[in-house]
Amino acid sequence: MTKITMTVNGKSVSKDVEGNTLLVSLLRDDLRLTGTHVGCDTSQCGACTIHVNGNAVKACTMFAIEADGADVATIEGQANSDGSLNVIQQAFQDHHGLQCGFCTPGMVMSAAALLKDNPKPSEAEVRHYLDGNICRCTGYHNIVKAIMAASGQDVSAIAAE
Amino acid sequence: MPKDGGIGASTTRREDVRFLTGRGQYSDDIMTFGECAAVFARSTVANGTIKSINTDAAAAMPGVLAIFTGEDFVEVGGNPAGWAINSRNGDPMKEPKRPVLAHGKVRHVGDAYAAVIAETVQQGRDAAEAIEIDIEEHDAVINMKDALAGTNYVHDEIGTNQCFDWGWIEDNRDATDAAIKGAHHVTTLELVNNRLVPNAMEPRCSIGSYNPGTGDYKLQTTSQNPHLTRLLISAFVMGIPENKLTVIAPDVGGGFGSKIYHYGEEALVLAAAKRLGRTVKWTSDRSEAFLTDAHGRDHVTKIELALDAEGNFLAFRTETHANVGAYLSNFATATPTFLHGTLMAGNYTVPNVYVNVKAVFTNTAPVDAYRGAGRPEATYSLERVIDMAAREIGMDPVELRRKNFIKPDQFPFASAAGLEYDSGNYDALMDQMEKVADKAGFAKRRAESEAKGLLRGFGVNAYVEACGIAPSNLVGILGARVGLYDAATVRVNATGNLSVMVGAHSHGQGHETVFPQVVADMLGIDAGSIDIVHGDTSKIPFGMGTYGSRSLAVCGSAVVRATEKIIAKATKIAAHMLEASESDIEFTDGTFGVVGTNKSVSFGEVALKAYIPHQFPIEDIEPGLEETAFYDPANFTFPSGAYCCEVEVDPETGKVCVDRMTAVDDFGNVINPMIVTGQVHGGLGQGIGQALMENTTYDPDGQLLSASYMDYAMPRADDLPFYTVDHSQGTPCTHNPLGVKGCGEAGAIGSPPTVVNAVIDALQSGGKNVTHIDMPVTPHRVWSAMKNAG
Numbered sequence: 001m002t003k004i005t006m007t008v009n010g011k012s013v014s015k016d017v018e019g020n021t022l023l024v025s026l027l028r029d030d031l032r033l034t035g036t037h038v039g040c041d042t043s044q045c046g047a048c049t050i051h052v053n054g055n056a057v058k059a060c061t062m063f064a065i066e067a068d069g070a071d072v073a074t075i076e077g078q079a080n081s082d083g084s085l086n087v088i089q090q091a092f093q094d095h096h097g098l099q100c101g102f103c104t105p106g107m108v109m110s111a112a113a114l115l116k117d118n119p120k121p122s123e124a125e126v127r128h129y130l131d132g133n134i135c136r137c138t139g140y141h142n143i144v145k146a147i148m149a150a151s152g153q154d155v156s157a158i159a160a161e
Numbered sequence: 162m163p164k165d166g167g168i169g170a171s172t173t174r175r176e177d178v179r180f181l182t183g184r185g186q187y188s189d190d191i192m193t194f195g196e197c198a199a200v201f202a203r204s205t206v207a208n209g210t211i212k213s214i215n216t217d218a219a220a221a222m223p224g225v226l227a228i229f230t231g232e233d234f235v236e237v238g239g240n241p242a243g244w245a246i247n248s249r250n251g252d253p254m255k256e257p258k259r260p261v262l263a264h265g266k267v268r269h270v271g272d273a274y275a276a277v278i279a280e281t282v283q284q285g286r287d288a289a290e291a292i293e294i295d296i297e298e299h300d301a302v303i304n305m306k307d308a309l310a311g312t313n314y315v316h317d318e319i320g321t322n323q324c325f326d327w328g329w330i331e332d333n334r335d336a337t338d339a340a341i342k343g344a345h346h347v348t349t350l351e352l353v354n355n356r357l358v359p360n361a362m363e364p365r366c367s368i369g370s371y372n373p374g375t376g377d378y379k380l381q382t383t384s385q386n387p388h389l390t391r392l393l394i395s396a397f398v399m400g401i402p403e404n405k406l407t408v409i410a411p412d413v414g415g416g417f418g419s420k421i422y423h424y425g426e427e428a429l430v431l432a433a434a435k436r437l438g439r440t441v442k443w444t445s446d447r448s449e450a451f452l453t454d455a456h457g458r459d460h461v462t463k464i465e466l467a468l469d470a471e472g473n474f475l476a477f478r479t480e481t482h483a484n485v486g487a488y489l490s491n492f493a494t495a496t497p498t499f500l501h502g503t504l505m506a507g508n509y510t511v512p513n514v515y516v517n518v519k520a521v522f523t524n525t526a527p528v529d530a531y532r533g534a535g536r537p538e539a540t541y542s543l544e545r546v547i548d549m550a551a552r553e554i555g556m557d558p559v560e561l562r563r564k565n566f567i568k569p570d571q572f573p574f575a576s577a578a579g580l581e582y583d584s585g586n587y588d589a590l591m592d593q594m595e596k597v598a599d600k601a602g603f604a605k606r607r608a609e610s611e612a613k614g615l616l617r618g619f620g621v622n623a624y625v626e627a628c629g630i631a632p633s634n635l636v637g638i639l640g641a642r643v644g645l646y647d648a649a650t651v652r653v654n655a656t657g658n659l660s661v662m663v664g665a666h667s668h669g670q671g672h673e674t675v676f677p678q679v680v681a682d683m684l685g686i687d688a689g690s691i692d693i694v695h696g697d698t699s700k701i702p703f704g705m706g707t708y709g710s711r712s713l714a715v716c717g718s719a720v721v722r723a724t725e726k727i728i729a730k731a732t733k734i735a736a737h738m739l740e741a742s743e744s745d746i747e748f749t750d751g752t753f754g755v756v757g758t759n760k761s762v763s764f765g766e767v768a769l770k771a772y773i774p775h776q777f778p779i780e781d782i783e784p785g786l787e788e789t790a791f792y793d794p795a796n797f798t799f800p801s802g803a804y805c806c807e808v809e810v811d812p813e814t815g816k817v818c819v820d821r822m823t824a825v826d827d828f829g830n831v832i833n834p835m836i837v838t839g840q841v842h843g844g845l846g847q848g849i850g851q852a853l854m855e856n857t858t859y860d861p862d863g864q865l866l867s868a869s870y871m872d873y874a875m876p877r878a879d880d881l882p883f884y885t886v887d888h889s890q891g892t893p894c895t896h897n898p899l900g901v902k903g904c905g906e907a908g909a910i911g912s913p914p915t916v917v918n919a920v921i922d923a924l925q926s927g928g929k930n931v932t933h934i935d936m937p938v939t940p941h942r943v944w945s946a947m948k949n950a951g
Contacts (some may be wrong), residue, residue: 040869042870096835096839099669134870139908140764143878
């Protein structure tokens with residue numbers, strides 16, 4: 001066991017972990033931050049996407065010990081300080097960018113990372129960026145639309161409701 | 162209409178807040194003090210006789226609490242088939258036992274033969290690997306035609322690999338044969354409806370617990386229908402009395418059919434919980450999901466369309482081999498028969514239809530209903546052969562369809578495949594599709610594509626499907642072993658807000674938002690004061706859950722009926738409060754008034770009176786305000802649509818890109834247009850995935866080659882376009898109170914033939930005489946087809 005310390009959603013956390021404990025296990029099983037989901041075992045689906053030092057990372061593909069000293073952000077820390085939905089979360093609700101909700105935390109975390117680097121992405125850029133996040137419910141239409149809307153772009157010309 | 166959204170409002174979803182903030186609670190998110198883990202040992206061979214299983218070494222490993230094998234479940238029942246099918250000769254279908262754990266034989270890769278219960282998942286995995294199994298391996302039965310021809314049986318005890326040989330409608334057989342024989346033109350097409358894995362993003366998870374002090378069991382599980390799961394476990398598999406078993410399906414991350422069924426893992430965690438007195442949890446990983454979730458489709462079909470000299474359809478004749486896998490999943494026998502054969506008249510006035518389906522056991526994972534369930538297979542066969550016929554007789558594919566459409570004044574229409582369609586207007590759908598898709602602008606877009614060196618194709622199709630399953634009396638005659646009603650309880654609380662307990666289960670469909678819209682509209686109160694309770698057998702009335710696009714048409718109708726009872730009783734109470742005759746009470750906008758006076762009481766005041774019944778006519782009216790209704794529909798509902806698709810094909814590589822996709826659907830009345838549109842989007846994504854990318858492949862030894870997201874081509878965001886979706890041409894369902902039809906599966910039903918038709922059109926436009934390519938239409942298949950066509 002190794003003692004590690006990190007900041008998770010702004011709070012300092014210390015835990016003793018085994019060398020083979022995945023970061024996603026630390027978050028879900030030890031810290032009970034179950035908003036980060038596990039949808040596959042090959043780093044493909046992106047449901048476990050979080051931020052480590054501001055970068056989008058698949059938490060299933062990183063050992064907890066590698067995050068020692070890091071600044072970690074998960075879906076549970078994304079809402080505004082008054083508890084209201086942040087701009088991306090609100091856009092997902094407004095544009096029906098989620099159905100079953102299982103891939104949603106990963107989608108929101110990926111979208112945040114995209115918009116940080118590319119504040120006004122084109123449709124093609126959004127679609128390309130989401131290559132590592134699989135959704136089975138929405139056909140992606142409203143996810144792409146929501147992310148473009150969250151970036152401040154006018155999406156009213158994109159079809160439907 | 163209530164101020165925060167009644168019927169017809171695109172109300173945003175209230176469930177979104179918890180999902181967007183990481184506060185949903187899916188099964189694997191539930192952590193119980195003292196829980197332990199179940200891990201399954203699964204067969205690595207497709208077909209083998211178990212000679213021995215030695216668990217001694219595994220049992221001695223750290224953290225191991227118990228090991229179960231098939232021996233432990235010999236005395237309990239099997240997981241049953243929910244629909245009995247008789248063969249053409251009258252013989253009942255073959256129903257080999259499907260045990261909790263394999264016993265005697267393993268029958269597909271992934272078939273579980275043992276389960277380890279350990280303190281942690283990791284300890285369980287290590288121990289499962291240490292179980293010694295001696296298996297005598299046999300040749301695998303994979304190909305359906307080989308399976309029927311040979312004597313190597315998946316289930317030795319039934320002496321055949323044929324589950325049934327079904328004819329629909331057998332009395333139509335001779336007339337159909339005669340119509341084809343005498344026809345001016347017959348188009349014949351052999352095709353494959355490719356095998357798919359549903360791939361809900363949340364893997365299955367089951368948590369069993371047992372209280373030795375009360376004898377009560379609890380199962381928290383990824384289910385689309387907790388009451389059905391409880392019934393199967395209680396009545397068929399484990400014999401646990403229903404009143405001693407609570408089944409809870411909490412937030413469920415997608416289903417698409419795969420979570421309708423009871424699986425052995427659910428029984429195992431209950432048995433283990435009882436033996437150990439501990440909570441036992443199993444969570445599937447994605448590899449297990451590929452190996453063990455019920456797969457979908459997998460039909461091999463020959464279809465013939467007979468036409469007269471004017472292009473009138475005379476007959477459709479279909480022969481299908483349907484793979485049911487190694488064991489019968491709960492609705493495996495209904496999907497290729499009554500959900501497929503009965504739709505084989507399509508949207509058309511064709512007088513003769515005959516369908517023959519042979520269901521075949523193979524050494525592969527069980528196959529069952531997946532989004533659309535039989536109707537995508539029917540639509541694909543019909544709409545591909547119609548397109549091929551149009552090309553052969555030199556007629557525009559839209560015009561050929563229009564010529565044979567059932568016309569609006571012909572409804573209700575008795576189809577040649579045995580269903581009575583209640584409403585529809587197929588020409589109006591086609592008109593609207595041509596308009597919103599800008600069909601007129603296609604030639605210009607084709608020229609632009611050609612200028613880039615790409616081939617552009619326009620594909621079209623129509624569909625009709627049967628949803629809202631279904632009338633219990635009818636399906637009972639057809640072999641269903643369950644009733645298919647649904648139920649709702651509307652509880653008005655003393656302070657005037659409501660809890661509505663429903664049998665339907667939401668795993669992405671937005672019931673928590675939509676059902677309150679209906680009740681709010683009826684009661685004239687705000688939807689925000691109404692909450693939905695679902696997914697817990699200890700809280701909800703006995704309902705049949707969510708599948709087959711049935712939630713609103715069936716359970717929503719039960720909600721309406723229960724709310725009508727609430728209004729009726731509240732009216733009585735109001736009459737008493739207002740000292741008026743019940744017949745003089747008028748209920749509008751949430752207020753009970755006496756006709757012709759200004760006397761009134763609000764809905765909230767009536768609710769309070771019902772629970773604080775002072776000065777109450779107790780001899781005439783019971784206190785309280787809570788009503789339950791069960792609703793059993795009079796017929797299926799029949800959503801229909803006209804779809805089109807434009808693809809660009811790169812003639813150098815064979816790569817297909819869907820550039821435009823338009824879905825015009827008739828869902829009857831629409832309660833929440835935003836959610837309905839989202840349902841269509843999802844179906845389109847899955848349908849385009851089936852057409853272009855997804856395929857489930859077993860090698861001849863029965864090894865699943867497409868068992869991860871590295872190998873199974875799930876559609877990603879950059880594989881799909883924005884869609885144009887329209888449901889402005891609805892014709893209300895005539896037999897349910899909301900006039901709704903069901904929208905959950907349409908996109909996946911209507912889109913695959915549209916895409917393939919467009920690809921063929923593109924290749925033909927490039928001078929390539931390609932008439933058919935099987936799905937998935939991958940670059941390699943397109944390139945090969947072009948090459949072979951010269």
